[in-house]
Amino acid sequence: xxxxxxxxxxxxxxxxxxxxxxxxxxxxxxxxxxxxxxxxxxxxxxxxxxxxxxxxxxxxxxxxxxxxxxxxxxxxxxxxxxxxxxxxxxxxxxxxxxxxxxxxxxxxxxxxxxxxxxxxxxxxxxxxxxxxxxxxxxxxxxxxxxxxxxxxxxxxxxxxx
Numbered sequence: 829x830x831x832x833x834x835x836x837x838x839x840x841x842x843x844x845x846x847x848x849x850x851x852x853x854x855x856x857x858x859x860x861x862x863x864x865x866x867x868x869x870x871x872x873x874x875x876x877x878x879x880x881x882x883x884x885x886x887x888x889x890x891x892x893x894x895x896x897x898x899x900x901x902x903x904x905x906x907x908x909x910x911x912x913x914x915x916x917x918x919x920x921x922x923x924x925x926x927x928x929x930x931x932x933x934x935x936x937x938x939x940x941x942x943x944x945x946x947x948x949x950x951x952x953x954x955x956x957x958x959x960x961x962x963x964x965x966x967x968x969x970x971x972x973x974x975x976x977x978x979x980x981x982x983x984x985x986x987x988x989x
Contacts, residue, residue, distance in 0.1 A: 829909070829920075830923070832909065833904075833905075833909070833920050833923045833924060834923060834927055836901075836904040836905075836908075836909075836920075836924050836927075837923055837924040837925070837926065837927025837928055837931075838927060838931070839900070839904075840897060840900055840901065840924055840925070840927070840928040841927060841928045841930075841931030841932070841935075843896070843897070843900065844897075844928060844931065844932055844936065845931075845935075845936070847889075847892075847893055848936060848940070851885075851889070852946060852947065855949070856946065856947045856948060856949045857871055857876045857877050857949050858885065859885070859889075859947075860876075860877060860882060860885075860949065861882050861883075861885050861886035861889065862889075863949075863958055864955070864958070864960075864963075866955055867949065867952050867955050867958060868882055870949075870951060870952050870955060871949060871951075871952065874951045874952075876949065876951070897928075898982065901921055901924050901925065901982065902982065902986065904920070904924060905917055905920040905921055905924070905986075906986055911986075913987055914983045914984065914987045915983075917982070917983035917986055917987065918979050918980060918983035921978075921979035921982050921983055922975060922976060922979040925975040925978060925979055926971075926972075926975055929971035929972075929975050930971075932967075932971070933964075933967060933968060933971060937959050937964065937967065941958055941959055942957060942958075942959060
């Protein structure tokens with residue numbers, strides 16, 4: 829079962845990669861809502877986007893991704909794996925979310941954003957690294973504590989009669 833849950837986490841990570849790839853398909857400015865306010869303001873100053881487009885893309889990202897990711901993990905854990913009760917649901921949710929979080933931190937943030945030009949927005953190169961050490965600390969903290977909280981909340985929601 830553990831291997832299956834890890835594979836489901838890899839599937840969620842693949843969905844994350846797909847969302848990112850679609851988001852930057854016409855250039856990284858399409859995902860500028862994930863960048864720091866300084867990068868966003870530079871993009872607006874350069875005429876690459878507007879406040880309205882950033883807000884719209886951010887809301888669309890949240891409206892599609894958050895429910896999509898939640899639906900994916902709930903279908904995997906409770907629909908496919910048949911978890912019963914809080915403990916079974918919680919550990920499976922936590923593993924799936926943690927695998928996706930590791931993929932996000934290591935493969936997306938550290939490698940894809942940090943070591944390739946795919947996420948570079950022309951005219952903002954002087955603002956690199958886009959993900960600072962302080963940002964990484966926050967993301968690791970949220971990724972560990974936050975995923976546990978999300979897993980607990982979802983497991984509780986699914987076991988309340």
